[in-house]
Amino acid sequence: MKVLITGGAGFIGSNFVNYMVKKYPNYQIINLDALTYAGNLENVKEVENEPNYRFVKGDITNRELVESLFAEGVDAVVNFAAESHVDRSITDPGVFVRTNIQGTQVLLDAAKKYGVKKYIQISTDEVYGTLGETGYFTETTPLAPNSPYSASKAGADLLVRAYHETYELPVNITRCSNNYGPYHFPEKLIPLMIINALNDQPLPVYGDGLNVRDWLHVEDHCSAIDLVLHKGRNGEVYNIGGNNERTNIEVVKAILRYLNKPESLITFVEDRLGHDRRYAIDATKIRKELGWKPKYTFEEGLKKTIDWYLENRSWWENILSGEYKEYYERQYGQKLGRL
Ligand SMILES: Cc1cn([C@H]2C[C@H](O)[C@@H](COP(=O)(O)OP(=O)(O)O[C@H]3O[C@H](C)C(=O)[C@H](O)[C@H]3O)O2)c(=O)[nH]c1=O
Numbered sequence: 001m002k003v004l005i006t007g008g009a010g011f012i013g014s015n016f017v018n019y020m021v022k023k024y025p026n027y028q029i030i031n032l033d034a035l036t037y038a039g040n041l042e043n044v045k046e047v048e049n050e051p052n053y054r055f056v057k058g059d060i061t062n063r064e065l066v067e068s069l070f071a072e073g074v075d076a077v078v079n080f081a082a083e084s085h086v087d088r089s090i091t092d093p094g095v096f097v098r099t100n101i102q103g104t105q106v107l108l109d110a111a112k113k114y115g116v117k118k119y120i121q122i123s124t125d126e127v128y129g130t131l132g133e134t135g136y137f138t139e140t141t142p143l144a145p146n147s148p149y150s151a152s153k154a155g156a157d158l159l160v161r162a163y164h165e166t167y168e169l170p171v172n173i174t175r176c177s178n179n180y181g182p183y184h185f186p187e188k189l190i191p192l193m194i195i196n197a198l199n200d201q202p203l204p205v206y207g208d209g210l211n212v213r214d215w216l217h218v219e220d221h222c223s224a225i226d227l228v229l230h231k232g233r234n235g236e237v238y239n240i241g242g243n244n245e246r247t248n249i250e251v252v253k254a255i256l257r258y259l260n261k262p263e264s265l266i267t268f269v270e271d272r273l274g275h276d277r278r279y280a281i282d283a284t285k286i287r288k289e290l291g292w293k294p295k296y297t298f299e300e301g302l303k304k305t306i307d308w309y310l311e312n313r314s315w316w317e318n319i320l321s322g323e324y325k326e327y328y329e330r331q332y333g334q335k336l337g338r339l
Contacts, residue, residue: 002028004074006060006107007081009033011184012122012218014043016080019222021047028052030069033081034059037323042315043183060103070114076229078120079107085187086149087331090273093148100152101159108163119171120228121160125241125279126150127175136282139237146274164235172232174225177241177281180301181218182308186316187327193252194309195316197261204335207271209249212278216242217301220294227290241281244298258306269335
């Protein structure tokens with residue numbers, strides 16, 4: 001089987017590339033990634049010399065390039081390539097529409113033209129919008145995205161659905177809750193807080209810190225996608241989540257405790273615009289239908305992740321001193337009142 005993984009140098013994509021290359025030595029894995037600010041070939045260093053792995057630099061909106069890869073005979077596509085940071089989508093929505101929607105359409109067209117056996121769209125629970133204090137997102141919850149990011153992901157999901165209904169393209173959509181783990185780019189909550197704590201810098205918590213996210217270790221996400229790739233019923237959506245609801249302030253305090261750093265580093269800052277209050281996934285369908293079960297509790301997974309950031313200082317120090325530096329200084333300089 002030849003599997004095209006797009007966005008395989010980003011956080012979740014690279015974890016999936018590493019997982020697939022090692023687990024399936026008989027499969028050929030092609031990693032197509034544009035290497036934007038969040039893509040990093042260091043993330044796939046552990047497999048770069050494996051005979052069943054190949055990297056191609058390129059953008060999923062490049063139709064000619066995408067078609068040339070499909071023309072080699074791709075059996076399955078797993079589309080991780082996306083702009084993913086909500087805060088960036090609030091200041092600059094255009095690139096989210098281009099990559100997340102137009103890029104998906106290019107992939108769908110090529111998948112249709114070359115008759116792939118499976119197209120998997122990696123989506124997000126954010127397409128369902130926000131919850132109050134109770135309730136869960138199921139696969140039939142109406143789409144109600146609130147940020148330009150989630151709207152672009154919802155738009156892509158609708159295209160994927162339409163290509164199944166109209167052209168019978170063999171698709172699945174997966175919608176996962178918040179991931180954490182190795183290679184997580186430091187603009188996101190958990191790696192940002194770990195790194196700031198290690199550097200004795202303030203930890204900027206948005207609003208009252210009581211927004212709730214449902215956390216899943218990225219390896220558990222990878223095992224779920226593996227099951228969908230091999231056993232998912234065509235046309236179906238699968239929600240993925242580990243029932244680990246935590247408020248942001250609980251997560252931040254847990255990180256500080258583990259690192260033995262003072263809570264005085266916590267700094268409450270201006271809230272995110274349109275900030276979703278609570279996400280919580282009902283993953284009954286994938287558990288019952290495909291037999292998926294997460295391996296990590298949140299406490300174990302978080303400790304393992306913090307240890308990874310302690311052991312891989314040079315990975316994130318390189319990022320902090322590169323092109324991300326300017327964004328970080330502007331974003332947090334403003335939030336923390338330094339600019
Ligand atoms: C960066 C940052 C975040 N936050 C808050 C905002 C959220 O309530 C929570 C997590 O934020 P983050 O930006 O890490 O993730 P989400 O906005 O939940 O979205 C993430 O999970 C979904 C499923 C995706 O689909 C997104 O691609 C992914 O980025 O922490 C802070 O309080 N301070 C900060 O500095």
